[in-house]
Every structure is written in C-alpha cells, then in structure tokens.
Amino acid sequence: MTSERDVGFTEFVTANRGRLERAARLLTYGNEQDAEDLVQQALTKLYVHWPRVARGTGPLTYSYRILTTTFIDESRRAWRRHERTGSLPAETGVPAPDADTRATVLAALAAVPPRQRAVIVLRYLLDQSVEQTATLLHCSEGTVKSQSAKALATLRIRLADVHTDTTHHGGTS
Amino acid sequence: MTDLAELLDRAAEPAAAHVVPVDSDIARGRAALRRRRAGMAGGVCAAALLVSGAGGFVITRSAATPERVAPAAASHPTTTARSPHPARARTAAPFRGSLGARPFELHYVPPGWKVQGWTPESLVLVHTDGSPHTTVQDFEGKIAIESAAQPLPQTGIVRTLDGKRFRVTTLRSADGSPTPVIGSLTPSYGKGYLVVQGTTGADAAELLKIAAGTVPAGHDGSPALG
Numbered sequence: 540m541t542s543e544r545d546v547g548f549t550e551f552v553t554a555n556r557g558r559l560e561r562a563a564r565l566l567t568y569g570n571e572q573d574a575e576d577l578v579q580q581a582l583t584k585l586y587v588h589w590p591r592v593a594r595g596t597g598p599l600t601y602s603y604r605i606l607t608t609t610f611i612d613e614s615r616r617a618w619r620r621h622e623r624t625g626s627l628p629a630e631t632g633v634p635a636p637d638a639d640t641r642a643t644v645l646a647a648l649a650a651v652p653p654r655q656r657a658v659i660v661l662r663y664l665l666d667q668s669v670e671q672t673a674t675l676l677h678c679s680e681g682t683v684k685s686q687s688a689k690a691l692a693t694l695r696i697r698l699a700d701v702h703t704d705t706t707h708h709g710g711t712s
Numbered sequence: 713m714t715d716l717a718e719l720l721d722r723a724a725e726p727a728a729a730h731v732v733p734v735d736s737d738i739a740r741g742r743a744a745l746r747r748r749r750a751g752m753a754g755g756v757c758a759a760a761l762l763v764s765g766a767g768g769f770v771i772t773r774s775a776a777t778p779e780r781v782a783p784a785a786a787s788h789p790t791t792t793a794r795s796p797h798p799a800r801a802r803t804a805a806p807f808r809g810s811l812g813a814r815p816f817e818l819h820y821v822p823p824g825w826k827v828q829g830w831t832p833e834s835l836v837l838v839h840t841d842g843s844p845h846t847t848v849q850d851f852e853g854k855i856a857i858e859s860a861a862q863p864l865p866q867t868g869i870v871r872t873l874d875g876k877r878f879r880v881t882t883l884r885s886a887d888g889s890p891t892p893v894i895g896s897l898t899p900s901y902g903k904g905y906l907v908v909q910g911t912t913g914a915d916a917a918e919l920l921k922i923a924a925g926t927v928p929a930g931h932d933g934s935p936a937l938g
Contacts, residue, residue, distance in 0.1 A: 549738065552734045569727070571726070575732075585741070586737070586744065640723070645723050648723070664721065698716075
C-alpha cells in the first residue's frame with residue numbers, strides 16, 4: 540500500500556538523490572561506498588521524520604542538515620570499523636570526464652578536516668549562504684567564515700597547479 | 713583561473729554512472745520506522761527486537777523516558793554517584809542494556825551528567841546544564857558509550873581500574889580539538905571493545921570510571937539479563 544509519506548518521499552528522492560550523492564561524494568572525497576552509505580543514512584532518517592520535515596523546514600534543507608551532521612558524526616568515530624549495510628549500486632562502466640582534475644580536487648578535499656569540508660560543500664556545491672550553513676551545522680556565522688577561510692587556504696595550496704580561483708565567496712551570501 | 717565551484721561540481725560527478733532504485737530507499741526507511749515505533753512502544757520486548765536487529769546498545773526500558781533509570785535487582789548494592797569511592801560509585805540504580813547480544817549494566821554516571829538517550833550503537837550522556845539540544849546521534853559536547861569491533865589505536869597509556877585494564881588516549885574531534893577516549897583492552901563487550909568517548913575538556917578519570925562501571929551482566933555480582 541502506498542502512503543502519502545511514500546508518495547512525497549519518492550518524489551523527493553527522484554528529484555534530489557543525485558544532488559545528495561554529489562555532496563556525499565565530496566564529503567567522502569570520492570569514496571563511492573562511503574558516499575552511498577551516507578546518502579542511505581540521510582534518506583532513511585528523512586523517511587522516518589517525513590511528516591514533520593514536510594511541514595517544517597522542508598525535506599531538502601533537512602536532508603542537507605542530516606547529510607552533513609551524519610558525516611561529521613561518523614568522522615568523529617573514524618577509528619571504528621565501518622559496517623557495510625547496503626550493497627553497491629550496479630556500475631555501468633561509464634568513465635568519468637576529466638579524471639585527472641577530479642582526482643586532484645578530491646585529493647585536495649581529503650586534506651581538509653571534516654567540518655571545514657562540510658562548510659565547503661554546503662557553500663560552494665550546494666550554494667548555501669553563510670547564514671544557512673551556520674544553521675545547518677549548528678554553529679555561528681563567524682565559525683562558518685573561519686572554517687571556510689581555513690579550508691580555502693588549504694585548497695589554494697593543494698590546487699595551485701589547477702590554477703583555481705579560491706578568492707571568490709561562492710554560494711549566496 | 714578555474715572557479716572553485718566549477719571544480720567541485722566536476723569532482724562531484726560519479727566515477728561510474730549508476731542508478732539506485734527508490735524502492736530500496738523506501739524499504740530502508742520503512743524498516744527504520746518499524747524499529748523506531750517498536751522502540752517507542754517501550755518495554756523489554758521492544759528492546760529485545762532492537763537488540764536482535766541492530767546488535768548495538770539498547771536499554772531495556774521505554775524509549776519515551778530515557779532520563780529515568782530502570783530499577784536494579786533487589787539484591788544489587790546501591791550507592792550514589794557521589795560516593796567517596798568514585799571508582800566503585802554507582803547510580804541509584806544501574807541502566808541495563810545490551811552491547812550486541814550481550815547484556816550489561818551501566819553503574820556509573822558522573823555527577824552533573826545524565827543519560828540523554830541511546831541509538832542502536834551507543835548510549836549518550838549529556839551534562840545536566842548547558843548541554844546542546846541536539847539528537848542522540850550528535851556526540852558533540854557529550855559522552856558516548858559504544859561497542860566497537862576494533863580496539864583503540866595503541867597510543868596513550870594503559871590504566872587499571874576495578875581489576876580491568878583500559879587504554880586512555882586522546883583523539884581529534886571533528887574540529888580538530890583533542891578529545892579523551894577510553895577503550896577496553898579485551899573484546900568482552902558485545903561487538904568487541906568498549907569505547908567511552910568524551911568531549912573536549914572532559915576528565916579522562918571520569919570516563920575511566922564510566923568504562924569500569926560498564927559491567928557485563930552476570931559480572932560484579934549483578935544478575936544476568938535475558
């Protein structure tokens with residue numbers, strides 16, 4: 540039997556799973572299994588809380604929050620063996636474009652601490668403002684700016700060969 | 713110059729194209745919802761279902777009142793957490809739970825702390841005043857008791873308390889600040905090793921008492937739980 544929850548959730552996942560996967564891929568600096576686990580955890584929590592979320596902040600904002608907070612929480616327990624609960628999605632063998640640049644960027648992200656990485660992903664990939672990012676990460680706007688500046692400094696060094704412009708402020712302000 | 717947002721956008725592309733059916737997300741959501749509703753129903757039966765399903769830390773009492781303490785067995789000695797012998801200090805009545813399939817009891821909660829709640833993987837303590845109002849999945853500013861498959865990294869020192877040996881070390885939290893962590897040296901807790909993770913500035917000695925006070929049921933004179 541299909542419930543109202545299932546209908547709304549299906550519509551959301553169909554429209555936004557790719558967006559969450561992309562964010563998770565950057566958070567886990569390209570580890571497809573970890574990224575998929577992260578998305579699964581976020582979507583599971585979203586499903587459980589769907590009625591309240593749908594009435595409140597909205598599922599997209601909630602999914603951003605749960606994706607980043609789950610990631611940060613998991614990173615705090617990094618010494619633990621990560622248990623795999625889901626199966627890997629089937630791959631079609633389509634090569635990614637611009638593989639060298641992609642690998643360089645992901646390696647640069649790996650050098651950025653988890654919370655700073657979450658700020659970068661929210662600000663520059665998901666186009667969240669400083670205020671929105673602070674709300675999502677339960678921190679002050681000053682902390683977001685500080686974390687962002689530190690992350691950009693690291694990325695600027697790591698991506699020097701890619702001639703990256705990390706001087707702009709990205710996202711909405 | 714290449715824009716950072718553009719670079720991130722390109723790096724976020726999948727290494728290989730794939731499609732995950734929505735049905736699998738719905739199935740996981742429904743399963744989690746069933747577990748949550750079972751937990752909300754409270755009582756030993758609901759908790760037993762969670763234990764068998766998740767293999768984590770589950771308190772054998774109602775999830776609706778996580779701050780309340782389950783009564784101890786009548787034969788169990790009771791003292792307060794402010795005992796002059798803190799290593800042996802006990803809560804008025806211990807929490808009873810399971811790490812994996814193995815039941816155990818939590819006998820020590822530091823003064824000024826209380827149980828916030830639990831997840832299938834951990835029991836979470838929060839400070840009685842000023843703790844952040846976040847979910848039990850968020851450990852920031854809290855103490856988390858967990859069962860881990862792996863022991864802690866071999867750093868720090870080994871301490872013995874109540875005849876049990878623990879590793880006392882420091883790990884980095886998400887913001888890079890040092891966080892005291894205690895881990896058992898023997899895999900006798902559920903999935904394996906007991907881990908008590910503190911928050912920045914937490915007293916490692918108190919965490920050690922929590923670890924020593926986390927006793928597999930049937931040990932230390934406490935009754936085994938079914």
